[in-house]
Structures are given as C-alpha cells and as structure tokens.
Amino acid sequence: MAEKREKPAPKSRSRDGGDKRERILRAAIKVFAKHGFYATRVSEIAKEAGVADGTIYLYFKNKDDVLISIFDDRIRKLIELLERLTSEAKTTEERLRSIIEVQLGLFEGERELAEVVTVNLRQSSKLLKQYASPLFNEYLGLIARVIAEGQAEGTVRDDLSPRLLARAMWGGLDGIALNWTLGGGGPEKLRIAAKQYAEFYWSGIVARAAENTH
Amino acid sequence: MAEKREKPAPKSRSRDGGDKRERILRAAIKVFAKHGFYATRVSEIAKEAGVADGTIYLYFKNKDDVLISIFDDRIRKLIELLERLTSEAKTTEERLRSIIEVQLGLFEGERELAEVVTVNLRQSSKLLKQYASPLFNEYLGLIARVIAEGQAEGTVRDDLSPRLLARAMWGGLDGIALNWTLGGGGPEKLRIAAKQYAEFYWSGIVARAAENTH
Amino acid sequence: MAEKREKPAPKSRSRDGGDKRERILRAAIKVFAKHGFYATRVSEIAKEAGVADGTIYLYFKNKDDVLISIFDDRIRKLIELLERLTSEAKTTEERLRSIIEVQLGLFEGERELAEVVTVNLRQSSKLLKQYASPLFNEYLGLIARVIAEGQAEGTVRDDLSPRLLARAMWGGLDGIALNWTLGGGGPEKLRIAAKQYAEFYWSGIVARAAENTH
Amino acid sequence: MAEKREKPAPKSRSRDGGDKRERILRAAIKVFAKHGFYATRVSEIAKEAGVADGTIYLYFKNKDDVLISIFDDRIRKLIELLERLTSEAKTTEERLRSIIEVQLGLFEGERELAEVVTVNLRQSSKLLKQYASPLFNEYLGLIARVIAEGQAEGTVRDDLSPRLLARAMWGGLDGIALNWTLGGGGPEKLRIAAKQYAEFYWSGIVARAAENTH
DNA sequence: AATGAATGAGAATTCATTCAT
DNA sequence: CATGAATGAATTCTCATTCAT
Numbered sequence: 015m016a017e018k019r020e021k022p023a024p025k026s027r028s029r030d031g032g033d034k035r036e037r038i039l040r041a042a043i044k045v046f047a048k049h050g051f052y053a054t055r056v057s058e059i060a061k062e063a064g065v066a067d068g069t070i071y072l073y074f075k076n077k078d079d080v081l082i083s084i085f086d087d088r089i090r091k092l093i094e095l096l097e098r099l100t101s102e103a104k105t106t107e108e109r110l111r112s113i114i115e116v117q118l119g120l121f122e123g124e125r126e127l128a129e130v131v132t133v134n135l136r137q138s139s140k141l142l143k144q145y146a147s148p149l150f151n152e153y154l155g156l157i158a159r160v161i162a163e164g165q166a167e168g169t170v171r172d173d174l175s176p177r178l179l180a181r182a183m184w185g186g187l188d189g190i191a192l193n194w195t196l197g198g199g200g201p202e203k204l205r206i207a208a209k210q211y212a213e214f215y216w217s218g219i220v221a222r223a224a225e226n227t228h
Numbered sequence: 229m230a231e232k233r234e235k236p237a238p239k240s241r242s243r244d245g246g247d248k249r250e251r252i253l254r255a256a257i258k259v260f261a262k263h264g265f266y267a268t269r270v271s272e273i274a275k276e277a278g279v280a281d282g283t284i285y286l287y288f289k290n291k292d293d294v295l296i297s298i299f300d301d302r303i304r305k306l307i308e309l310l311e312r313l314t315s316e317a318k319t320t321e322e323r324l325r326s327i328i329e330v331q332l333g334l335f336e337g338e339r340e341l342a343e344v345v346t347v348n349l350r351q352s353s354k355l356l357k358q359y360a361s362p363l364f365n366e367y368l369g370l371i372a373r374v375i376a377e378g379q380a381e382g383t384v385r386d387d388l389s390p391r392l393l394a395r396a397m398w399g400g401l402d403g404i405a406l407n408w409t410l411g412g413g414g415p416e417k418l419r420i421a422a423k424q425y426a427e428f429y430w431s432g433i434v435a436r437a438a439e440n441t442h
Numbered sequence: 443m444a445e446k447r448e449k450p451a452p453k454s455r456s457r458d459g460g461d462k463r464e465r466i467l468r469a470a471i472k473v474f475a476k477h478g479f480y481a482t483r484v485s486e487i488a489k490e491a492g493v494a495d496g497t498i499y500l501y502f503k504n505k506d507d508v509l510i511s512i513f514d515d516r517i518r519k520l521i522e523l524l525e526r527l528t529s530e531a532k533t534t535e536e537r538l539r540s541i542i543e544v545q546l547g548l549f550e551g552e553r554e555l556a557e558v559v560t561v562n563l564r565q566s567s568k569l570l571k572q573y574a575s576p577l578f579n580e581y582l583g584l585i586a587r588v589i590a591e592g593q594a595e596g597t598v599r600d601d602l603s604p605r606l607l608a609r610a611m612w613g614g615l616d617g618i619a620l621n622w623t624l625g626g627g628g629p630e631k632l633r634i635a636a637k638q639y640a641e642f643y644w645s646g647i648v649a650r651a652a653e654n655t656h
Numbered sequence: 657m658a659e660k661r662e663k664p665a666p667k668s669r670s671r672d673g674g675d676k677r678e679r680i681l682r683a684a685i686k687v688f689a690k691h692g693f694y695a696t697r698v699s700e701i702a703k704e705a706g707v708a709d710g711t712i713y714l715y716f717k718n719k720d721d722v723l724i725s726i727f728d729d730r731i732r733k734l735i736e737l738l739e740r741l742t743s744e745a746k747t748t749e750e751r752l753r754s755i756i757e758v759q760l761g762l763f764e765g766e767r768e769l770a771e772v773v774t775v776n777l778r779q780s781s782k783l784l785k786q787y788a789s790p791l792f793n794e795y796l797g798l799i800a801r802v803i804a805e806g807q808a809e810g811t812v813r814d815d816l817s818p819r820l821l822a823r824a825m826w827g828g829l830d831g832i833a834l835n836w837t838l839g840g841g842g843p844e845k846l847r848i849a850a851k852q853y854a855e856f857y858w859s860g861i862v863a864r865a866a867e868n869t870h
Numbered sequence: 871a872a873t874g875a876a877t878g879a880g881a882a883t884t885c886a887t888t889c890a891t
Numbered sequence: 892c893a894t895g896a897a898t899g900a901a902t903t904c905t906c907a908t909t910c911a912t
Contacts, residue, residue: 052266056882066898071883137266171431174424181407182400182425189399190392193368196361210388211396217385218432270907280873282909291907480694484903494877499904599859602852609835610828610853617827618820624789638816639824645813646860698886708894710888719886
C-alpha cells in the first residue's frame, strides 16, 4: 500500500541536452512495442535510452511505473488538448467529433505508442487497476460531460447513460486503434476510420423527433 | 523455434470424471482470467486443476501452449455458438443483440469464455500476433458478416464499413466488460449495460428513410 | 507483516540419503562463520550444501530465515536438554551449573556454530527482534525460574531480580563464548571457563547468613 | 587490501558550527543504531548529517571507515573516562561500580551510542576481527587490571581469572543493555539494573574470610 | 500416467562510489 | 570544498521445466 507516486525526478537537464525522463519514456515505447511489456528487459530500455540501468530508477519507481507513466503522460496530453477543443467547439456533435479525431489522431505517426497503449497496457494486473486511475476516469468524465450537456440541451437522446456511452466510445476507438496497429495500414486509414466512427457514434446517440428504433 | 505442436495427449478420459486436459484448461481459464497470463504461475494452474505441476507438461508443451490451446479450443466454440445463434435469429437486429449478450457473458455457462475474450486476448503480444489474431479476425468477421447482410437487405445503412462497425462493437463491449470487472457491480448491471449498448449500437447503424444525420 | 513462518519442508529424505534441510543449515553455519552473514552469498551456501540455489528456498523463506533457523534450532535443543537436566538435578546450585555447562558445552567442538550464534546473530535488525523471540524468552525464563525457585527455598538471595540474573548469565556466557571464538583456544579452555564462571555466578547469588556485602 | 588509512580530513571546523566530520559521525551513530550497519544506506547518513552523499567520501574512505571511526573515537573516549574514574576511586569495589555505571550510564544520555557499541560491534566480522578487537581488548584489559589489583590487595578472591571476570562483566552488561534497548524502559530501569548487577557482581568476586561456597 | 522435489538460468532492483560541475 | 546525478556491478529470489521415482 502507501505507494509514494511520482518520483522527485532529479532536476532534469543537468549534464545532458535532453530531458532524461523523456528519453527513457521514448525508449520504453520503442522496446515495449517491439517485444511487449513482459519480454522487455529493463536493461534494454536503458540501452535504448543510452543511460545506465540504475538511472531508470531515478525517474521511475519500477518497470511497471514506466509503462504507467507512458499511459498517464498521453492521457494527460489528451485531456489538455480536449479541454481546449471542446470549449472552442460550438455544438455537441462538433465536440464529440473532436474527441474522436483527437484520440485516434494522437496515434497518427506514432504506431509504436499506439501499440503500447492498446496492447501492452493490459499485460499486468497492476496496470489494469491503473486503467481505472483518476486520470483515466477524468478522461472518461470529460466525454461523459459533453454527452450529458447534449442531453440537457436536447440534442442527445436521454435514455442512455453518459458514462456508458463514454466507455463505449473509448472502447470502440481503442478497438479500432488496436486493429490498425495489428493490421498495418497507413495513417490515412486511421483518419477514415475516425470519420466513419464519428458518423456511427453520432447516429447512435442523437435525439430523434418521434421515432422508435425498434 | 522447432515447435512440435500437438502433444500426444494421453488417451483422454481415463478413470477420473472429465479428462485431465479439459480440467487443466478450465483451471487455466479461471486463473488466467483472475491474474492475467504473466502473473499466473504454472503451479497455480496445477493446484486449481488438482493435478501435480509436472502433469501439465504431459498435456501441454509449455505455459504458452496452455494459453494457445484455450484460444484454439474455446474461441472456436464461442464462434460456433455465435454461428448457431445468428442463424437462428430472424432479423439482423436480433442477431446483433445475441452477439452482444454472448460477448458480455450473459449466456449462462459462457461467462468464462467471455472473460477469456475480454481479458486474456491482449496478454501476450506474441500470441496476439501469431495465434489469436487469425481467430480474432474470424470472430470479427462473423460480426461483420451479420452487418453486411443487414446492409444487403437494406436494414443497415451502407455508408459504413462492416469491419469498422464490428471492431467498434467489440471494442465498446470490451470496454464495458472491463469496467464492469473492475467496478464490481452485480450481473444485473451488466445486463442493463448490454441493453443500453444494443440500443445505442442499433441506432447508430440502422438505415433510416430520408434522414440526414448531419 | 503476516509472515507465514515455517516452510512446509518438502517431505525430506526423498532422493538423497541425508535430510536436505539439515545439510543446508550445516553448510550455512560453515560459511556464515567464515564470512559473516552479510558477506555470505546464498549461492555459497548452496554450493557448500551441494544443492541448487533454488533449493534453499524450498526449505527456508529467505536468507534471514536460514540464520534464524540456526538460532532457533539450537535454542530448541538447549531448552529440551535443560528441561531434562534441571529436573534431574537435586539442588539449585547444581541446576545452574548444568545450565552453564550446557550452554557453553553446546559449542564445544562446534566453534563455527558458536561464532554464528554469538557474532552473526546480531547482524540483522530483523534477527535482533527475533532475539526477543518467544523461544529465546522461553530460554531466559527457564533460567529465571530456577533462580526464583532457589529464592523461594532460601538458597538464593532474594534482593535481585531473577530476570536480570538470567540475562546477566546469558550475556556473560555469550561474552565468554565470543571471546573464545575470537581467541582460538582449545575446547578445554571453554570447560575451564565454564567452571570458573559457575563459581563466580553462584557466589554472586547465593544467600548468606548474616552478612553485609557493602 | 592496499588500505590507505586516515583521510586528509579537510581542515576541520571551517565556517559551520561543528566540523563536518563530527556531524557525520554523530549522524552515523544515530542511523546505525536505528537500522544497523548493513541496513543503513550511506545516503541516510548524509541526509541525517545534512550533507551531500559525496561529502562523506571527503572525510571517510568508505562506509566501513565510518563505523571504524566511531569505534576509534568513542571507545577511546570511554577508555579515557574509565581510566580517570578508576584512578580517582579509593577501593576496588568502588572502581568496579564505576565501570558498571559508566558502561551502562554512558548510554543513559546516549542510548544510540550504546546501541552502536553493543549491537553494531558485532555487525561486521571483518571489523570485529580487525579493528574493534584490539580496542576492545584494551577495554577488557582495563577491567581485568582493576580486578587483578583487587586480588593483589586481597579484596578479590584469587581463584578466578581476571580476564574471565572482565569478559563476564562486559557480557552481562551488554546483555542487560541489549535487553533494555529492545525493551524500551526508561533510564531509571537501567540505573536500577546497574545497581543490582553491581551488587551481584561484587558478591560473586569478593574475597571472603573462612568460607566455602560449595 | 502422475508426481513434486530439484534445478538453475534469468531479471529486477539496490546502493556504494565517482566525478563533472 | 561541496554537490548529487549517474553509474553498473552485484545479489537475491522466482518459477518454468525436468526427471527419478
């Protein structure tokens, strides 16, 4: 228990040009994507990052923490980006399209990152719990809030739980990203998929006049 | 390398009730689902199965082989079950609802299969790429086929890729199942979620007369 | 916390003649005595015992547990032996002489054991706590009881705490053993020391008629 | 090997209050007492002393050297103190009481030093044999000398070896101190114990007119 | 066929020590 | 003199797999 999260992180940029923490994360993404989390040796990350094995432990609690940090860092970026975009967008539909584009767009040109996030993240039960981390929940909450607002203004059907719809969106996009990762199509495929998914998703939740879907 | 697949498999069903191979597989599903593939010790499987550690190696080449065998045996059964259900159902909508219920493990006795699909699928990248992927594609293909048939008969809109919609469904359900697993609500929660998801999904793909979703 | 003490100990004597647990303990005494607890590698113990590294962990929880077990095993022997001897002895004086002889006598011909018990035992704080272990207290209690009985029957002065006198005896004998260990005299030296110590000890605690020690 | 003893010791007492070497030693006593020599990290000493890790190495060759220095510095002080006290005391009995009080009393205001002396002394067999032993012998010799003088003047029975009696005293007091350390009673407990032990000890060695202890 | 004690390769992590600043 | 980030050798312990019984 009593996990002291967040390593103090030696005030970076001391001897070398780039931020060491960042270098390690980038190296980890590379090797995790290649061999998977469990098959990756800490020494491989160190080698790829050009640091000593022990240095990793100056910036991360342990190997798990490296993977978690990759996830957290990206989710953090997603959240920041989305908070800006959703406040700029005029309508609920636009907001949701933004979210979809951004979540998939983050992976464009970073297939390795996509693989780590979609595949490796579930390889440890510890990480699985992290999956329900505050940060991840914040992200889901952000989506759910947009949906709830849509329901309030009457543009989104209100017989479905916003949380469930948020989860469904995350899962759907995650599945698409996984498939793209395994499949090996170009970035354009991902962009097309994003468009179609947005189409499908909006149709699924939009409020309709007098209609019975059954 | 030099993989000599298929163990001789001691002429099953000797004197104990179910044959041992089956008992081991069942035990493995149970513990894999609980702790994940990597965190599961071979000795745990043995204990759960009520056999000695060494016995596992009479039926399986190694630990990996146990997981692979689960996919070979079980997912195939899951696919068969789905094929039967989808052929029995009258309409596309009913077929899709069946799939949703099956994947979420709502058919009694099939919960373990659901867990294998949602939890274990991503646990070994090697596996994912080598063995699981083809099978997984078969599973996705089955969903896609149902959707394509819907498009052919005009009940499903035809401007969206069936494959993409299949992936979206799988991902969405996977997310919901994972959330449910971590959250700890009762089975009724899952059933409600299934209903809502089906509602949402069908709305998202159903063909509509003269309508513009934009 | 929740330390599950006592390893199940694979029902010994399977493949080899001698009890493996015993062999490991004997080997550990040897190498601990030579290099000290911390400087001793687990692999050295294994090598000396002629077993694989991992085998150690079938019989002991960890390296600490090996040292603790040495201590516990010997104290247990001491207690058993002493309980017999003290019930056989006629007088309190004889009982105390027995204790002294036995505690030092246990080391006769086992200089290495003496070194481990007197020197190495304090090398780990975990062990230090063990020092206040039930077993050790039982041993001290046994000595204290003999003294208290002497006080009750009037042969031992009753203005001194039996516990303190017990501790003083243990410490004194431990100190003598340590010195003998470091010094390097023969076993006869230890026997002479035992006799003199008994002499001194008894004089220190015997009840005297009308006398003032001040 | 190739031990270059004695670090240059930066010209002490620069601008900060006490000189740094002393601060480090004091800090080391504190943490050694708490965790033991091996479990203490150099960085902990540094932190406690309020200096950087590297600074330790400006004043001491290595971690071992810190422990050795504690003994060199402190035990020497203990010996000096005892030499003064024993020359001031009038009778042998008083001298021995002084020693007992000092050995236990020294610790009264310096429980931590007590722990280092009693507990840590045995933590490094290398240390014990190399450095501590000569000094320790000097300390024992001091006690033995007092006893021998008592024997010469006829106040102490002369059928017991002064060295043995010295060892017995040290061991007995060490045991009492250890017990007190682990037990956690107040300083008064220690003072009472000292009194009782002195009582017992003197009774054990005092020369008696025509008496037979058997 | 079944067992489970024994194996030993393998890997994460720690921490004393160094040295560029 | 002082710092503390970086190093990387060193070590415990785990656990898949084997094989004598």
